[in-house]
Amino acid sequence: MNTLKKLSVLGLFVVGLSACGTDPKSAAGFTLPEGDVKRGKAAYVEYGCNACHQHSDVPQLESALAAELSVPLGGETARVRTYGELVTSVINPSHRIAKRRSIEVADETGNSKMVTFNDVMTVTQLIDMVAFLQESYELSPHHNTVYPVYWHPEAQDK
Ligand code: HEC
Known part of the structure; x- marks a missing residue:
């Protein structure tokens, strides 16, 4: 390997390391607990997500709004590719919009x-x-963070 190649490999390694650990705002380690798909579907209907969205399992409600706004959820989309993006699109929808500024979906x-x-x-x-939505998206594999056990109630009795 010549020096230039060696340097670029080292450079990639350093970039990789900084992406993993040093950014205080990094999402690394973010994992929600396992959800209940059935209850998730019920909440989806309860909050009227189906007023604006079509889903393979829950059809969109018919309304005047549906005629002008209908965003399909699920499948393989360019917008939601990871678990993190899915969670973000539910709790911070404008996060991606800010970049897109699409007329139909943004004000x-x-x-x-x-x-x-x-x-x-x-x-x-x-x-x-x-958990409910995750089933319908084709997301890149997400590995839940494995946290070491620092304290275990049963360990105390031994
Ligand atoms: C008033 C209409 C409206 C309602 C109600 C609504 N959404 Fe949305 N949602 C949108 C629009 C518009 C977008 C597309 C633009 C964006 O990403 O914000 C969107 C985007 C999304 C996305 C990303 C879609 C993708 O594949 O890019 C998800 C996931 C989502 N919504 C989930 C929900 C859930 C869960 C609820 C109910 C708790 C809900 N939405 C209720 C209008 C709505």
Whole structure:
């Protein structure tokens, strides 16, 4: 290997390392607990997500709104490719919109037309809903973070 090649390999290694650990805002280690798909589907209907979305399992509600706004969820999309992006699109819909500024899905200020449920939805409902939606998306493999056990209640008795 010549010096130039060696240097570029080292460079890639350093870039890789910094991507993993040093960014304090890194999403590394972010994992929601396992959700319940059935309860997730119920919450999806309860919050009226189907007012604006079509889903293979839950058809969109018929309304005047549906005629002008219909965003399909699931499959293989360019917008939601990872678990992180799926969670983000539910709790921070304008995150991606800000970059896209698409006319049909965003308002004049560039914010998503998707309403926010962050003040009403429980964390458990979010977890369940992500589990429900995750089944219909073709996401890149996501490996849940494995945390070491620092304290175990049973270990105390031994
Ligand atoms: C008032 C209409 C509206 C409602 C209600 C709504 N959404 Fe959305 N949603 C949108 C629009 C518009 C987009 C596309 C633009 C964007 O990414 O914000 C979107 C995008 C999404 C995406 C990303 C889609 C993709 O594949 O890129 C997900 C996931 C999603 N919504 C989930 C939900 C869930 C879960 C609920 C119910 C808790 C919900 N939405 C309720 C309008 C809505």
